[in-house]
Amino acid sequence: MARLCLILFGSPGSGKGTQAKLLKESLGIAHISTGDMLRERVASGDEIGRSVASLMQAGELVPDETVNRLVEERIEQPDCANGFILDGYPRTVQQAKLLAELLVLRPIRTIVVHLVVDYNVIIERISGRRQCPACGSLFGIRSNAPRTPGVCDNDGMKLVVRDDDREEVVRERLRAYEQQTAPVLAFFKKSGVPSWNVTAAGIAPQVIAQEIEALVRKERGEAA
Ligand code: AMP
Numbered sequence: 032m033a034r035l036c037l038i039l040f041g042s043p044g045s046g047k048g049t050q051a052k053l054l055k056e057s058l059g060i061a062h063i064s065t066g067d068m069l070r071e072r073v074a075s076g077d078e079i080g081r082s083v084a085s086l087m088q089a090g091e092l093v094p095d096e097t098v099n100r101l102v103e104e105r106i107e108q109p110d111c112a113n114g115f116i117l118d119g120y121p122r123t124v125q126q127a128k129l130l131a132e133l134l135v136l137r138p139i140r141t142i143v144v145h146l147v148v149d150y151n152v153i154i155e156r157i158s159g160r161r162q163c164p165a166c167g168s169l170f171g172i173r174s175n176a177p178r179t180p181g182v183c184d185n186d187g188m189k190l191v192v193r194d195d196d197r198e199e200v201v202r203e204r205l206r207a208y209e210q211q212t213a214p215v216l217a218f219f220k221k222s223g224v225p226s227w228n229v230t231a232a233g234i235a236p237q238v239i240a241q242e243i244e245a246l247v248r249k250e251r252g253e254a255a
Contacts, residue, residue, distance in 0.1 A: 035114030041146035090203030146231035161190035
């Protein structure tokens with residue numbers, strides 16, 4: 032079966048990370064989150080981390096060359112042999128072009144799933160979002176709440192508010208999405224990559240993941 036590249040597309044707070052974690056298990060492929068990779072670099076204080084910290088804190092995109100290099104290296108790792116889910120990448124048309132060049136060299140099936148959520152829901156979701164500093168899992172204070180308030184279900188760590196989930200930063204991230212990221216969808220459609228819209232609000236994350244899994248299996252020619 033062809034290797035799979037599942038691109039989860041959508042604005043900040045549309046549920047890409049939550050879906051990627053569920054689909055990683057059901058599809059048995061790797062989860063690549065450029066946001067998580069960059070946050071790890073910032074936490075480690077290495078050269079890349081130091082160069083991107085202030086941009087991330089302001090909710091702006093980091094340079095294409097930096098993320099492109101991280102992704103290029105990451106998809107060569109052994110856990111990507113069956114395929115991978117891209118969460119938060121590509122976010123500019125330049126990144127999408129590089130990805131297309133990388134993928135054209137490989138026997139790989141690329142599918143785009145666009146998680147569609149109303150902006151009012153996004154703002155409400157992000158302001159209630161909490162993340163585990165250890166495993167990266169995301170929870171909400173209203174929906175998708177952890178079993179014990181403020182504590183990660185997976186490892187018992189105390190949940191935190193991500194630095195860039197503050198309201199003024201969220202607005203900047205949504206602006207960056209509209210200006211730089213939304214055009215990426217048109218690029219994929221024009222390139223003939225199968226692209227699906229999935230409604231991702233008001234429905235349990237597990238139900239959304241099942242819908243995406245069925246789409247992927249159909250695209251890969253597998254029985255649902
Ligand atoms: P995320 O967790 O995906 O919302 O990403 C958090 C932040 O990391 C973004 O606001 C950007 O500053 C940076 N970032 C993550 N992925 C990318 C990307 N593909 N291109 C540029 N910046 C990115």
